[in-house]
Amino acid sequence: MATVTLSAVGKTYAGGVDAVRDVNVDIKDGEFVVLVGPSGCGKSTLLRMVAGLETVTHGEIRIGDRVVNTLDPADRDIAMVFQNYALYPHMSVRDNMAYGLKNRRTPKDEITRRVDEAARMLELAPYLDRKPRALSGGQRQRVAMGRAIVRQPSAFLFDEPLSNLDAKLRVSMRGEIRRLQKRLGTTSLYVTHDQLEAMTLADRLIVLRDGAVEQIGAPLDVYRRPASSFVAAFIGSPAMSLLDARVADGRVWVGEHAVAPATVPAGEVTLGLRAEDLRIAADGALPMRVDYVEELGAQRIIHGFVEGQQIAVTETGADSLPSDLRLAVDPGALHLFDVATGRRMDEAAAQPARELA
């Protein structure tokens, strides 16, 4: 167990392309941190820099109190779970798990003990003598986990470990990873492009965009107070609706409709509205034209347009809808972003009235 500290970490490729820029984060002992962002944002590169699979061109990476920048991957005391599992195809499940320990001169009976323990935990005991190709996708995924667990490393690194599984298995493995990590208390860094996976797993999220950190925070904080319109649109499903709006006379306007009072300086803004913060109300401030409805069972998502701009609303009703509605907005649920920079305008900070669904 250990802390992982990234100080001004960056990666510049030979061609001059910055894949990762100036990342600073302290991962506490036992913390589960998820790196999330769209593909190409540098999250995998950053993880692989921690693993030692990519060189670090700027800054410093510490695991525990050692600077590991130039250490070989095998010397960093980390274990990694790969997207395609990267099991050794010619070794049995047992040997796959034991290989890293053997190379570290772990005593034989200790290896056996740890492998059996991991196999029990992951319900892999019946498969220990099988080759990976004789296993299902979910079982392979567990073997990859087992290989990391037996090592009892300072940190686990996960590189999109669930993305090759089908949707149902993904949800159950997600729970299992969370449970295991809590139980073992091993510091973990986890990469995913799936915001839902990120939200449900993380103690803290790091949202990356174009190689730079966009926001770091606990999932709910990030959800409730996205630091930028990018984070706002990326975290949460359905995505937060972003409307072109303007502030004048102390109020926020969308077209000719005053939405709510605002304290930020007058001018153009981007208005962010969570679907669950909108209510259908006859006296609502915003007129909405309904486009289509997604029925999810417990609730439904109504997609439509306000002043020609896309917007989504969730509600629990089941009645048929007219084609034109009016939406009421909680005054405290407004997110205002700077049009030019996309950054959150702090004066508009507000506590959302509702808990996360």
Added chain:
Amino acid sequence: MQRVKPLDHLVLILGALFMGLPVIVALMSSTHSAVEIHSNGLYLTPGGDGGQTYEKVLTARGGFTGDVTGLLMLGNSLIMGLGFAVGKIVLSMTAAYALVYFRFRFATILFWAIFTTLLLPLEVRIMPSYQVMATLGLLNSYTGLIVPLLASATGTFFFRQFFKSVPDELLEAARIDGAGPWKFFIDVLVPLSKTMMAAIFIIMFIYGWNQYLWPLIMTTDESFYTLMRGIKSILQVWVGSQIPDYNEAFALAVLAMIPPVIVVVVFQRMFIKGLTESDK
């Protein structure tokens, strides 16, 4: 983050020298005169007699054999390489098509009859093959040079594997669109096989061009000599001569290696793909 050590480069450079130097020596020495080579040994730098030597090797009748020029041998080698490659592709594609896409009696027996040819290379039955050719009156003919080499089913198996990897849905779609066996072959399979055909063509061209033993026993008439056969002849003249025609021998070697080398280097990627993937 695998680190490349200087030792790795050293091994690679030594390997490249070992593999490449003989070729460079042949190329450079062919541009010096026989006397120069005889007194100074082999060369790693170009000399001034290249034009003359190559002209003689290519055009002079009886440069080293009775009445055949290098140009003629070059032509014969080309016929051998191209003929073999084309013949191989046509034969193997059609046969593989029949084996994969048709349900008919004896299909399994025929499959094994063709498959068995892979067991034995031509070399082990060289003597009786010669006798068969003599019986058929095919000695000293292009047919005799090329066709017997086509007997091995390597290409057939390659195309068979490839056709099997073509999705079933393609045939189903073609049949729904009203294509019969001929139309499906010409309009769908052949265009689909283009890359594979090219790769096989390269490999087979080199194989045909490089044949030595078969032309050696099949051709007594010098007008059918290939470059490989020419190498044998130049050496037969060699024995007993005061200063052997080193330069001409090297020039001949260079002529014999340039076409296949150019083909593989230019089509390198396709060639490697064909060579290494056709065996899966």
Added chain:
Amino acid sequence: MRGLVKAGAATPQKRVQFDRPLTPWLFLAPQLAVVVIFFYWPSVQAVVSSFYIEDPFGFGSTFVGMENYTNALTDTRYQATAAFTAFFCVVVTALSLGIGLLLAVKADKVIRGAGPYKTVLISVYAIAPPVAGLIGMMIFDQHIGPMTALFGFFGRDLQVGVNYWDTTIAVTTISVWKQIPYNFIFFLSGLQTVPVSVREAALIDARSGWRRFRDIVLPLLAPTAFFLLIINITYAMFDTFAIFDVVVKDKPANNPMTLVYKVYLDGFKGNDIGGSSAQSVILMLVVAALTVVQFRFLERRVHYG
């Protein structure tokens, strides 16, 4: 050439096939004709001739049963040739596989420079064995050959074409040189099929590069290596014919030779058709056995992943 076919065993049929009685025969006819005339006829001919002694002047032949076989197998010259062939196969296979693998592993490691390097090796693949023999012969030439000079420097007077073992050195070197590119190409492409993530997992699991190679990469290369082993043995047995023929300059008198060279010599130069045929049949059995081993293995070939 033989490398083209690794697996031939009957795998599942197409779900849909054409059902025409005649068309497939039309498509098969050319290949069948060639196979029957140029494969089965001579092969049967070889077996038949091996039981006869042909009159040297062409006046018929006499059935002698197994005599040609017993003659061949008890002939000390044949035994010596067989022993040499075995020795030659082992040395050529070991060296060309070993060097090919070494170079492939190194080339796989470097990213920059691997391209030109590959090109150099592939060029040599395209060079015909007789051309290799010719160039090699000059390099080992008594007067002008740099190799002869090199050996002379170490106090050995190299007499290729005259001295048995000197010729062996030359022929072996040339044969290995010619075969390295083939092995290199296959090993390199084999190495490149080892998934990057598996190598990276190994990087985390094992500190020593040699261990990673021995425990992870080498086992994954095993199918390629076995395939190449058979190919190299057949190469050393047959494809080196031209190299021998060129290096000994048609004067095999006191020089080493392979079994296939002896078949050629006895048949074409010695006019001993029966003896040559018996030797052919023996060779056929050896090669057939090798090929069967190859296919047996490949049928069970492990498909990872």
